[in-house]
Amino acid sequence: MPATVDVHDDIFAPDVIKDPYAYFGALRAAQPVRWNEQYRMWVVTSYERLVWTARHPEYFSSEVALRDNQPPAPGIPEEDMELFGAVRQWLAARFTQNDGAKHKEKRKVVHGFFTPKAMETWRPLVRQTVNDLLDELQGAGRWDVMHDFATPLTYSIIAGLMDIPESDRGFVKELSGRMCGFDGNDPNRIRDYAAGVQAVTDYLAPIVAERVREPGDDLLSVICKGEIMGAYTRDEVLANALLLLVAGHETTNDLIANGVLAFAENAGQFDLLRSDPDAHVVNAVEEALRYDSPLKSVQRVATQDVDMGDGQRVSKDDRVRWVIASANRDPAVFENPDELDITRNPNPHVSFGSGVHHCLGATLARLEGQEAFAELARRYGGFELETDAGALEYLPSIGQRTLLNLPIATR
Amino acid sequence: MARQLKITVDYNVCVGNAMCETFAQNTFGLNEDRQSYVKDAAGDPEETIIEAAENCPVTAITVEDAETGEMLFP
Numbered sequence: 337m338p339a340t341v342d343v344h345d346d347i348f349a350p351d352v353i354k355d356p357y358a359y360f361g362a363l364r365a366a367q368p369v370r371w372n373e374q375y376r377m378w379v380v381t382s383y384e385r386l387v388w389t390a391r392h393p394e395y396f397s398s399e400v401a402l403r404d405n406q407p408p409a410p411g412i413p414e415e416d417m418e419l420f421g422a423v424r425q426w427l428a429a430r431f432t433q434n435d436g437a438k439h440k441e442k443r444k445v446v447h448g449f450f451t452p453k454a455m456e457t458w459r460p461l462v463r464q465t466v467n468d469l470l471d472e473l474q475g476a477g478r479w480d481v482m483h484d485f486a487t488p489l490t491y492s493i494i495a496g497l498m499d500i501p502e503s504d505r506g507f508v509k510e511l512s513g514r515m516c517g518f519d520g521n522d523p524n525r526i527r528d529y530a531a532g533v534q535a536v537t538d539y540l541a542p543i544v545a546e547r548v549r550e551p552g553d554d555l556l557s558v559i560c561k562g563e564i565m566g567a568y569t570r571d572e573v574l575a576n577a578l579l580l581l582v583a584g585h586e587t588t589n590d591l592i593a594n595g596v597l598a599f600a601e602n603a604g605q606f607d608l609l610r611s612d613p614d615a616h617v618v619n620a621v622e623e624a625l626r627y628d629s630p631l632k633s634v635q636r637v638a639t640q641d642v643d644m645g646d647g648q649r650v651s652k653d654d655r656v657r658w659v660i661a662s663a664n665r666d667p668a669v670f671e672n673p674d675e676l677d678i679t680r681n682p683n684p685h686v687s688f689g690s691g692v693h694h695c696l697g698a699t700l701a702r703l704e705g706q707e708a709f710a711e712l713a714r715r716y717g718g719f720e721l722e723t724d725a726g727a728l729e730y731l732p733s734i735g736q737r738t739l740l741n742l743p744i745a746t747r
Numbered sequence: 748m749a750r751q752l753k754i755t756v757d758y759n760v761c762v763g764n765a766m767c768e769t770f771a772q773n774t775f776g777l778n779e780d781r782q783s784y785v786k787d788a789a790g791d792p793e794e795t796i797i798e799a800a801e802n803c804p805v806t807a808i809t810v811e812d813a814e815t816g817e818m819l820f821p
Contacts (some may be wrong), residue, residue: 391763392783440769447766452806453821682759691781694764698804 340656342366345374348410348521353682353730355676356737360662369644375409377635377655378644383666383686385462385644386658389636389693395634396656397435401427403637404655408526412560416526423530429575431568432693439692444697445562446576449555453614455699458497462707465492472714478722481596481742486589490704494584497552497700498577504539506527508581511535515578516586534583546574555580580697584738590630591621593742594709597728598627599712600719602676609678613713614734620678621705627676628702632737634663636691660686661737717747750795751813754785754800761807770799783807793819 345351352359361379367384367472389396394550401424408420426712427433429443448454469489473479491512495505514532518525544560551557551564559576562568568576584733599606609616635657644652650656664685665673688695695701721728722743731738754774767775768783773790776782783803786806800808800820802807810820 440765444769447802447804450804451802452804453801684759688762691763692765694762694802694804 337486343370345372347372347375347379347734348732353732356659356661357665360659363659363667364485364662364666367646367648369646369648371648375655376406378648378650378658380656380658383663383669386660386663386686387690389656389658389694390634390686390689391635393435393439393692394531395639395642397639399428399433399435399636400635401425401433404635405653406655406705410521410523412523412526414636416524419530420526423533425528426533426571426575429569429572431572431577432577432579437701441567442562442572443696444557445565446569447581450699451695452699455703456625458493458700459703459707461712462493462494462703464490464709465496466707469713471691476746478743478745481744482589482593482739483741486592486596487585489708490585490588493700493704494555494581496558497554497584498554498581499700500556507535508539511539512578512581512585513546515582517731517738518733519731523621523637533578536578540574540577544570544577547716548573567710570657584697584700585713586738587630587697589628590736591624591701591705591737593739594628594630594737595624595705595709596712596719596744597721597739597742599674600721601725603718605676605678606713606718609709610717613710616678617706617713619681619683620709621702622683622685622703623676623678623680624705624709625687626664626670626680626683629664629685629687630661630737631687631689631734631735633657633659633734635735643682660689666713683686719744719746749789752788752793752796752814753809753811753816753821754796755809756783756785757807758782759802760771762805764804766783766802766804767799767808770802771795775799782793788813 343366363379364381368385370379372379380389412420434442466489469485473484500508514535515529518529547557547560548563551560556577559573563570563573609620635655637651638650638654638656640652644650663689665674688698699702722745729740733741753803763777763781765777767782771791772797774787778784796818797810797813800810806821810819
């Protein structure tokens, strides 16, 4: 066994939430595959081990909701355990929570909507929405990136793609907000989450019933066609609709907010983007994804005992969590990994994961990121934080890298 | 006689999503790094191979006419 490494196990500690790069970087340097006793899971932090793990789904199952039989950590009240079981069953109905041939069949239903070519057809809508939102902010001088731009943009786009009736959008945004942004330490998080899921499901159920009868070309109809072709049950249609509604905006808004923060702190890189937005924006978005990824880590469950090298042996049913935030800063792969460099190319970051579960919505995230950053670069000379960088607050989550607010002044 | 295709996978880009294999299983496979490789450029009909390339989420696959060099995808 390798020597014990002097790094604490408290992944929810305020310093880890604030700066995951220092903590997970120290882990990566000391022990890239490490058992975390406090949360009873393996933590994978090197790029090479992460990619290997992500590309061996036969050893590391995505049926996490059903297979992870350990009690929730941090703990929840005993009386919420039954509800926790129901939430696990509900989560298991997502197409992402499948392995092998079943996963392929269920992913294929929605995959065609997100191919690079298919996604290009939505570029005019995204461009228009970006411009409309920035027109409204014109002259404001000070605004909150998260609340005034990133969230309205990404929500509006996913609601448009799913053809949620215009008149319902404010209401659905409020409802879907109840499924996002949970404090991973809050003991009441399961009941709050379950209530949010129920509210959105109640809203969507009649619309889904209608689109199963008469599907259109929108994304919600594409999901409904999964039921028509026999790939999804009705519960799976609803679970996947909620998944895409929420995942469709709560990660891309992080890309935009984290990217603006990175540009506020690296004005020279924003100047470079401004010098020729069309030429630089594609690589700039990839670098924003790498530098401060919306997803910090992803969990799997071992299907069998696995030798991870360096004497580390994962046992069947162990939790395994791979850390994107660390792999993306691995000096073995990225030169000057802690520097923002929008000309970095190739940039093989793992912000969308890797392997058969590579993010379905990657093309949409890229499209929205490209249109948002290019237009910001056309309109503004730069951004100043309206608060001390040290005072910025992040969601206490091990998975998401989410700013609660990002107040800025524009130049 | 179907025309011969030249199919190329960009290994700097391929993330091993395996959609190519899902759509054209006689043409594409996964190598030991779990990235795509062409096991038989004539394994499936041309339109199936183009469909597989289109479904690559990162556009890692190019398809050309082997004889004329005409780009068929992207």
